[in-house]
Amino acid sequence: MTPLERLFGGQLPKLVMFDLDGTLMDSVPDLAAAVDSMLIQLGRPPAGMARVRDWVGNGSPTLVRRALAGQLDDSGVDRAEGEVALGLFMKAYAGGHALTTVYPGVAPLLRWLRTRAIPLAVITNKPEQFVEPLLREKELGHFDWIVGGDTLPNQKPDPAGLLHVLSQAGVSADEALFIGDSRNDVLAARAAGVRCVALTYGYNHGRPIAEEKPDRVLDDLRELLV
Numbered sequence: 001m002t003p004l005e006r007l008f009g010g011q012l013p014k015l016v017m018f019d020l021d022g023t024l025m026d027s028v029p030d031l032a033a034a035v036d037s038m039l040i041q042l043g044r045p046p047a048g049m050a051r052v053r054d055w056v057g058n059g060s061p062t063l064v065r066r067a068l069a070g071q072l073d074d075s076g077v078d079r080a081e082g083e084v085a086l087g088l089f090m091k092a093y094a095g096g097h098a099l100t101t102v103y104p105g106v107a108p109l110l111r112w113l114r115t116r117a118i119p120l121a122v123i124t125n126k127p128e129q130f131v132e133p134l135l136r137e138k139e140l141g142h143f144d145w146i147v148g149g150d151t152l153p154n155q156k157p158d159p160a161g162l163l164h165v166l167s168q169a170g171v172s173a174d175e176a177l178f179i180g181d182s183r184n185d186v187l188a189a190r191a192a193g194v195r196c197v198a199l200t201y202g203y204n205h206g207r208p209i210a211e212e213k214p215d216r217v218l219d220d221l222r223e224l225l226v
């Protein structure tokens with residue numbers, strides 16, 4: 001029996017939902033390039049990858065506001081300035097994703113799940129317009145449902161995206177798995193009543209993901225299979 005089946009009392013889950021940034025793909029190099037392009041256009045110094053890595057996870061509007069603030073707390077940022085900056089960021093990020101890479105372990109797990117006809121979803125705080133093109137470009141294959149950060153009124157840590165996919169799939173919460181890398185993923189899964197597996201390699205505002213107490217912490221998605 002695989003660790004994945006062990007997590008479900010010997011059964012396979014009936015639905016597996018994935019976070020995107022920091023879970024399926026290391027997207028920080030392109031996100032940081034777009035953030036820095038925005039900052040430079042506004043006459044500010046670039047932030048660099050290490051800082052952007054700690055700011056990812058609450059969607060692009062928040063990422064941009066954090067970059068303007070130069071810190072995680074974006075409460076002091078002017079609303080209008082945030083919107084101008086978001087426009088610059090979105091344009092720069094739409095320019096390409098050549099630096100984004102798929103983590104090892106992702107393709108083998110997806111193949112294994114698809115072989116068993118388990119429905120798959122992506123639930124990300126990334127703007128929806130970027131998600132499908134990115135999944136296609138990185139050859140991650142078909143996902144049955146995609147929810148972006150602006151698809152529904154509320155994004156993670158709100159469980160709305162997970163509950164939406166559960167209802168579309170006709171699957172109950174205890175038959176589904178959510179796989180993510182940040183506190184927002186663990187909170188959303190918990191609020192939806194869904195088991196949560198979290199990856200150590202992703203982005204969690206600079207804190208170890210184990211502190212958020214997901215059901216399992218993994219260094220590589222292949223650990224679900226062996």
Ligand SMILES: O=C(O)COP(=O)(O)O
Nearest residue numbers: 020021057058059124125
């Ligand atoms: O765009 C973000 O802030 C991160 O998105 P994620 O939900 O895929 O980690």
Ligand SMILES: [Mg+2]
Nearest residue numbers: 019021022181
């Ligand atoms: Mg993430």
